[in-house]
Amino acid sequence: MLERYQTVYLGGEGEIVEKKSRFIATVRPVTREEEALSFIEEMRKKYWNARHNCYAYTVGENREYTRASDDGEPSQTAGRPMLDVLLGLQLYDTAVVVTRYFGGVLLGTGGLVRAYSAAVQEGIRNSTLIEKIYGVCLEVSTDYNGYGKIQYLAAQKGYAVVNTDFTDMVKMTLLIPAREEKAAREALTQSSNGRADIQKSKELYYTVLNGEVLTFER
Numbered sequence: 512m513l514e515r516y517q518t519v520y521l522g523g524e525g526e527i528v529e530k531k532s533r534f535i536a537t538v539r540p541v542t543r544e545e546e547a548l549s550f551i552e553e554m555r556k557k558y559w560n561a562r563h564n565c566y567a568y569t570v571g572e573n574r575e576y577t578r579a580s581d582d583g584e585p586s587q588t589a590g591r592p593m594l595d596v597l598l599g600l601q602l603y604d605t606a607v608v609v610t611r612y613f614g615g616v617l618l619g620t621g622g623l624v625r626a627y628s629a630a631v632q633e634g635i636r637n638s639t640l641i642e643k644i645y646g647v648c649l650e651v652s653t654d655y656n657g658y659g660k661i662q663y664l665a666a667q668k669g670y671a672v673v674n675t676d677f678t679d680m681v682k683m684t685l686l687i688p689a690r691e692e693k694a695a696r697e698a699l700t701q702s703s704n705g706r707a708d709i710q711k712s713k714e715l716y717y718t719v720l721n722g723e724v725l726t727f728e729r
Contacts, residue, residue: 512645513572514690516603520641520720525633529626531614536634538607541568544576547606554608562613565627567594568606584611588623596631602640607631643716643727647692648673649699650710651683657703658683664702670695671717671724686717686724 522539537554541547547568555564563582567590570576579590589609597605609630618626653661658681665672671686687695692711699707716727 512689513603514688515642515644516572517601517640517642518604519602519635519638520718520725521639523634523637523639525630525635525637527626527630527633528614529622529629530616530618532616532618532626533610533612533614534626534630535610535612536607536630537610538605538631538634538638540604541570541606542604544568544570546570547576547578550606551608554610558610561610563589563611564608565589565593565611566606566608567591567597567631569594569597569602570604570606572603574603584623584627585620588620589627592624592628593631596628596635600635602635607634609634639720641718641720641725643718645689645714646671646686646717647689647714648712649685649687649692649695650712651685651699651707652680653683653703653707655681657681657706660702661699661707664698668695668698671719673724673726684712686726689714 519538519540525536527534539550547570551566558564563584565580565582565584567579579594581589593607593609609627665685673684673686676682696709699709718725
């Protein structure tokens with residue numbers, strides 16, 4: 512299980528023009544190879560009149576499904592450079608299709624490599640990237656005196672507070688990076704003078720985007 516990894520949350524599009532050829536990059540998050548293949552077919556239908564629809568994708572925490580295609584361009588001038596951009600940015604579970612409308616001027620192998628790479632980079636710039644963190648969900652119950660201390664500790668340590676319920680006790684739901692669970696339990700116990708009840712409810716991936724906590728099932 513990866514402790515953390517970067518991926519695309521919202522895909523985007525980017526376009527460059529090189530010697531009258533248009534290169535349109537479409538980026539999409541995918542979690543299964545079937546999703547990547549369906550996305551590629553979708554782009555082929557959308558841009559049915561284009562000269563090339565080259566693609567690259569990497570799926571799985573061990574990159575079990577990593578593929579690239581030049582779709583008729585000279586070997587190693589499109590798909591592989593596109594894949595190199597994804598791998599260089601350490602992106603997981605990401606697919607990209609670059610559509611080329613030929614402008615009548617040959618670019619040469621070096622020109623093609625640069626154009627396809629630049630198109631992918633432009634598409635990624637217009638996408639929303641996130642870092643998914645493998646974490647544990649801790650349910651922390653404490654009295655009102657301990658609540659303020661735990662709230663301060665969470666802010667200080669960067670623990671994500673998912674929910675807080677106020678009854679005769681305060682119940683907080685915290686997301687902690689899995690590798691920090693032991694240290695977090697010790698800090699929470701010490702902060703509340705041993706009065707907090709701490710229970711782990713589940714393990715999952717999460718991220719914080721624009722102040723909002725997002726969770727993803729394993």
